[in-house]
Amino acid sequence: MTAIPETFSYAAALACARCGRPYPIHQIQQFADCCQQPLLVQYDWEPGFCKEDLLFREKTMWRYFEALPVSERKHIISLGEGMTPLFQLSSLGSEQDFADLWMKDESGNPTGSFKARGMSVAISKAKELGIHRCIVPTAGNAGGALAAYCAKAGMECTVVMPRHTPSVFKDECRLYGANLVLVDGLISDCAKKVGEVNREKDWFDLSTLKEPYRLEGKKTMGYELAEQFNWQLPDYILYPAGGGTGLIGIWKAFKEMLSAGWLAPGTSLPKMIAVQSMECAPLVRAFYQPQQWKQGFQPQPSIANGLAVPYPFGMDMMLEVLQQSGGLAMAVSESAIKKALQQVARQEGLLISPEGAATWAALLQLRNAGHIDPGARIVLLNTGSGYKYLENLQ
Ligand SMILES: Cc1ncc(COP(=O)(O)O)c(C=O)c1O
Ligand SMILES: [Zn+2]
Structure with a gap:
């Protein structure tokens, strides 16, 4: 067993997400002024940290300490976040003919969300x-x-x-x-x-992606998915995207694990499907109409609060993830979100967030349009607890 070191982080540098210009990591930073883009933490894992080290570690996301940017363990502020369960959705899966359907359930995190x-x-x-x-x-x-x-x-x-x-x-x-x-x-x-x-x-x-470190926390969902699936990745991940930190973070994790050799060379990465509400779907608009997406855009609130982000700072990075992974962006209606939330509650015993429910609604639409192979391994990301939204669900 390898204990988690007290002081140490392989974090090597901060770099502009667009042009790669380095920024000092030991100073307070917000975002990259050069290109008005987020700053990314880059790591150098040589020598030492390997996935076998994880076997006996604590069941929180801090098990990936060396892949996180904090230099000293004594500075960690933890409420027990991460290592959330991965449930097979066997009832919904068999009813709707999905052979290998899963939900990564973030609702048990402190404060009820990812x-x-x-x-x-x-x-x-x-x-x-x-x-x-x-x-x-x-x-x-x-x-x-x-x-x-x-x-x-x-x-x-x-x-x-x-x-x-x-x-x-x-x-x-x-x-x-x-x-x-x-x-x-x-x-x-x-x-x-x-x-x-x-x-x-x-x-x-601490606005989304206007400081470099929330992204690092969110990326641990990608590490956990790989670890929970025994270092094999699913074929599709459906993610409810607002500001996009989770989408970008999970993709960053996959790339880091590939370059560290934690994933076998040539491992094919999942297609990332970003799901939004029809009330506010800037990413879907930009995905299909990159030049004119703001024309006539009238963002409205959604029952899925977290998806109503009209002008995400990480738009370019989200589009890049969709392109690199061969995924897409799609929007679902408010009524489809509510129906999906009820279905997941009644058939799987999970009272998930409307944002998470949007991914189930999206999957049904994708399958009906013939855009997804129902035999594939599919992961829906439920990003939060439905309990916080009850007054809007009655
Ligand atoms: C439950 C929930 N899901 C999804 C999102 C969107 O998250 P991201 O900013 O990672 O796209 C939010 C953001 O508020 C949220 O609260
Ligand atoms: Zn730059």
Whole structure:
């Protein structure tokens, strides 16, 4: 057994996602000014960290410590996130003739969503860099997660959230001691508000992909999928995309594992299918009409709060993942999301988030259109718990 080292990270550098320009990793960073793109952490794993090391490690995402950017274990702020279950959806699968259908269920994470992964890494790194005050625009789950990790880290936290978000999302932020600011509009309006606040305050901005480390937490979903499937990857992953951190992160994980030799050379990577709501589907528009996607775009709120992200900062990176993987983007209706959520609850005993339910609705549409092989190994990503959305589901 190889214990997790106390101090160590193979994190070598930060680089602009578009042009590769290096940025110092030991300083506080937001995004790459050169191309107005996210910053990516690059690792050098020579020598030493191998997948056999994982056998006896803790059952949280921190088992991948060497693949994460925190230099000292004492700076880790953890609430037990990650290593979430992978369920075979046998009832839905056999009813709808899918031979090998799975759900990676993120609902058991602290604060009830996969946002815990990103915030755990980002707040750990923020602590390591001496940051005391954080702010985030959110569709709901990221705000609750940031509030909880800031509480654990003893940091101050401000969360800016659309007023129409279900009350649980607001209540949890207040209970964790965050300062909650409500805005009429979508997350893009909340982001503007963060910009206004920060003209005076200069608090650390944890907006999606505008700092480098939430992505690192989210990528651990890719490591877990590979480990849980015994280092074989599925044929398709359906992911509910808003800002895109999970989509980009999972793909980053696959590439890192390939270059580290954790996946056999020539392993074919999954086709990544990004799912959005018809109420707000910028990625679908950009995927099919890259030049004119903003024309006539009128984003609306969705029951799947997290998908209503009108102008994602990581748009180019999301499109790149779809292209590189041979995947696609598609939108589903609000009624299809609600129906899918009920089906998964009744047949699988899982009360999943509307965002996660959107992936089941999307899979049925893809199969009916003949775009997916029902015999393939398919993973749906349920990104959060349905319990937080109940007031919108009645
Ligand atoms: C439950 C849930 N699913 C999916 C998303 C979209 O996540 P990402 O930013 O990784 O695309 C969100 C974001 O708020 C969310 O809360
Ligand atoms: Zn650049």
